[in-house]
Amino acid sequence: MIDLDHAYWEQRYLQDLTGWDIGGPSTPLKEYIDQLTDKDLRILIPGGGRAWEAEYAHRQGFRNVFVIDLTELPFKDLLERCPEFPQEHLIIGDFFAHAGSYDRIIEQTFFCALDPALRPKYVDHMHTLLSPGGKVVGVLFNDTLNSDKPPFGGSRSEYLPLFTRHFQHLSLEPCYNSISPRAGRELWLSAAKEGYYVPVDCSLYDHFEAAATLKEHVRLELTDGKVQEGIIVDLFQREGAEWLRLSDGTEHRLDRIQALRRP
């Protein structure tokens, strides 16, 4: 495997070997940006290259659009096109070393540019960079592509387990508005980080407490459609949320329980 480091990507730009660059915002990302109403959202575009989508979002009035790329060369192009783009929002560096907190992270041809061995780390780091309730959205190739150099391909069934490790609210479906050269070969990704905890209704909490005190056998109907049965052995708080532990050792956040029944 070739080293996909700063020198590699810099050479690609110096030699203008940038076949991924479509010369404008792609339709899926443009239409996604168009339906966002909060212009204060903190948006990160990693491996953003010439950053057509960042320019588009900036021109639409989004004030907190950031781009990170290993090399500064594509940023020069962006600044020539859009001199008013805030330079302090252009970060030259490694995505994996970047720290921050974002409401949206936008993916396009960054995932496929990375060594596939880094994919679990990519998902970990995306999750770390998101604020509670934040989302990573964008397009992933649903195509074999290359195995020895970018773009590296993959399929929905390969990507799903990577993302479900961290993201419970996940959608990865065929993209309906791809640009024509990519039509039928892209998936639309939307993966949301857990939001802030909303305490459960007092009367529901009273039911949990009563069942725990009486050591009753209960049946929990969870928001993901699963059902869990047992005796509540503990009610506790962790990371700002309320939880219970059942006699089989499983732990459940109270806001993910939609009903408690006594069978």
Ligand SMILES: C[S@@+](CC[C@H](N)C(=O)[O-])C[C@H]1O[C@@H](n2cnc3c(N)ncnc32)[C@H](O)[C@@H]1O
């Ligand atoms: C295939 S290009 C895609 C550029 C852009 N997303 C687009 O669609 O035009 C991949 C980009 O990722 C950048 N890149 C690669 N590895 C990176 C890393 N670890 N951190 C930040 N940027 C990286 C490269 O410099 C390059 O600009």
